[in-house]
Amino acid sequence: MNTQDELPHSLIPEPRRRNDPLQLLLNGKTTTIAGPMVRYSKLPFRQLVRDYNTDIVYSPMILAREFVRNSNARLFDFSTNYKDTPLVVQVGVNNVTDLLKFVEMVAPYVDAIGINCGCPIREQVREGIGCALIYNEELLIDMVHAVKRKYGDKLRLETKIRIHDDLQRTLKLCLNLCSVGVDWLTIHGRTKVTRSSQPVKLDAIKFLTTGIHEKYPDKPVVANGDCFHLDDVKRIQEYTGVQGVMAVRGILANPALFAGYDKCPWSCIERFWYYAIEFGGLPYQLIQHHLFCMLENMNISKDLIKEMMNAKSLPQLLDWFDDHFYLKRYTDSNFGETEEIPYR
Amino acid sequence: MSEVERHNVLMKPQTLDSVTGEVLVRKSTGKQRIRKGQTVEQYNEQLYQYFQVEKGPMQTPEGWMSQDVMNASEKNDLSLKQNRLVLLNWAYKMYYLGEWDKCDKYCLHLKDLFGPYNLGKKKIQKEMEELDYMIEKCQLKVVAKQLQDNL
Numbered sequence: 201m202n203t204q205d206e207l208p209h210s211l212i213p214e215p216r217r218r219n220d221p222l223q224l225l226l227n228g229k230t231t232t233i234a235g236p237m238v239r240y241s242k243l244p245f246r247q248l249v250r251d252y253n254t255d256i257v258y259s260p261m262i263l264a265r266e267f268v269r270n271s272n273a274r275l276f277d278f279s280t281n282y283k284d285t286p287l288v289v290q291v292g293v294n295n296v297t298d299l300l301k302f303v304e305m306v307a308p309y310v311d312a313i314g315i316n317c318g319c320p321i322r323e324q325v326r327e328g329i330g331c332a333l334i335y336n337e338e339l340l341i342d343m344v345h346a347v348k349r350k351y352g353d354k355l356r357l358e359t360k361i362r363i364h365d366d367l368q369r370t371l372k373l374c375l376n377l378c379s380v381g382v383d384w385l386t387i388h389g390r391t392k393v394t395r396s397s398q399p400v401k402l403d404a405i406k407f408l409t410t411g412i413h414e415k416y417p418d419k420p421v422v423a424n425g426d427c428f429h430l431d432d433v434k435r436i437q438e439y440t441g442v443q444g445v446m447a448v449r450g451i452l453a454n455p456a457l458f459a460g461y462d463k464c465p466w467s468c469i470e471r472f473w474y475y476a477i478e479f480g481g482l483p484y485q486l487i488q489h490h491l492f493c494m495l496e497n498m499n500i501s502k503d504l505i506k507e508m509m510n511a512k513s514l515p516q517l518l519d520w521f522d523d524h525f526y527l528k529r530y531t532d533s534n535f536g537e538t539e540e541i542p543y544r
Numbered sequence: 545m546s547e548v549e550r551h552n553v554l555m556k557p558q559t560l561d562s563v564t565g566e567v568l569v570r571k572s573t574g575k576q577r578i579r580k581g582q583t584v585e586q587y588n589e590q591l592y593q594y595f596q597v598e599k600g601p602m603q604t605p606e607g608w609m610s611q612d613v614m615n616a617s618e619k620n621d622l623s624l625k626q627n628r629l630v631l632l633n634w635a636y637k638m639y640y641l642g643e644w645d646k647c648d649k650y651c652l653h654l655k656d657l658f659g660p661y662n663l664g665k666k667k668i669q670k671e672m673e674e675l676d677y678m679i680e681k682c683q684l685k686v687v688a689k690q691l692q693d694n695l
């Protein structure tokens with residue numbers, strides 16, 4: 201492309217905001233949120249959780265560096281449709297330049313952008329991405345400041361952080377983020393090295409929420425960690441005083457969590473199959489893993505699940521389901537409504 | 545250097561060029577790595593490709609797949625996995641809906657289309673095996689249906 205073919209700035213669409221997540225967080229009810237999961241929060245799964253009372257849904261973390269440089273990465277990392285809203289796209293980034301480019305390209309198609317400051321995966325942390333950012337406060341604040349200075353209220357920007365061992369350091373970071381205009385904060389109540397088997401520190405989230413609200417009473421805070429049932433939403437909200445509760449592992453296993461189901465209902469399996477086929481683009485291994493998580497949550501026998509994991513392709517997997525269960529298609533009556541497992 | 549200091553040094557990338565986004569990171573071995581920047585021209589090319597050619601991210605609303613879309617998609621570069629996957633999705637949909645006869649014919653058609661690219665590449669080989677599986681199952685199901693109809 202010659203420089204004279206450069207895209208005039210006027211042809212770059214403005215940021216979109218069909219459904220403002222900030223307004224949802226400020227409406228006085230506890231907002232329910234499906235958090236970002238590496239690889240798993242793609243379009244079919246996002247649509248599935250929206251069917252079951254999830255107010256806001258995140259994409260998986262997308263690496264800004266790859267997205268702004270490589271069209272194949274874009275094709276693989278992000279697909280959407282007009283029902284995919286409110287949508288927060290989460291970005292993994294380690295410099296202001298890549299973040300501003302990423303925002304310019306993604307903002308017209310999403311409702312908000314979230315900076316991942318919580319991912320503890322070593323490969324990302326070594327690149328200064330994810331959880332590394334809570335130890336690089338200056339850069340994180342610069343990034344938020346740069347985006348908000350350019351877009352102001354036209355774009356919603358969130359940061360999802362983990363806590364430090366020293367909570368005063370976390371509070372200082374949160375207040376600084378608020379001062380440069382972050383729209384809301386999500387706090388995962390674990391440190392970089394806390395294992396997920398350790399309980400989330402709700403005391404820490406409560407301390408930080410109180411501290412933030414003392415100075416910024418209208419700044420929404422979302423709690424993340426150990427939300428596995430609808431009861432947990434109420435318990436976490438009441439204890440910490442947050443405006444929203446985010447589920448991640450819990451909603452992967454039971455996408456109907458926010459609709460009050462204690463176990464994944466069969467309807468999720470039928471709907472997930474439909475969305476995976478209908479939207480396309482989901483690699484086979486991811487489809488199999490989603491189904492594995494849901495079946496495991498439904499207490500289906502381990503032997504049967506093991507058998508399912510032996511299927512090597514999508515048609516084989518579909519045949520396995522048809523051999524063992526009555527799996528309704530979307531053209532069938534009562535599709536996606538059954539709670540109990542319809543064994544053959 | 546203490547363990548904590550070492551840990552924090554590793555996690556702080558250094559921006560070398562704020563225009564291109566060139567960044568210096570350190571590996572766990574202490575080795576430095578430069579993550580190359582992107583020039584203004586390179587970024588403009590991506591903007592043009594993304595907004596003007598690709599028209600933003602891929603949009604797949606319910607009902608987006610159709611014979612017309614597939615006919616157009618056949619003209620894409622089928623040496624690329626993502627382009628073949630679009631066509632395979634259409635076959636999956638027919639298989640999911642139990643349209644055995646149509647699926648059988650379409651899978652045979654895809655085998656012809658993918659054949660020239662099947663040069664011992666493991667990934668394409670897997671797709672060809674998947675097509676063979678669907679063809680075999682569809683044909684069995686067509687025969688079973690005919691037998692049932694004749695009863």
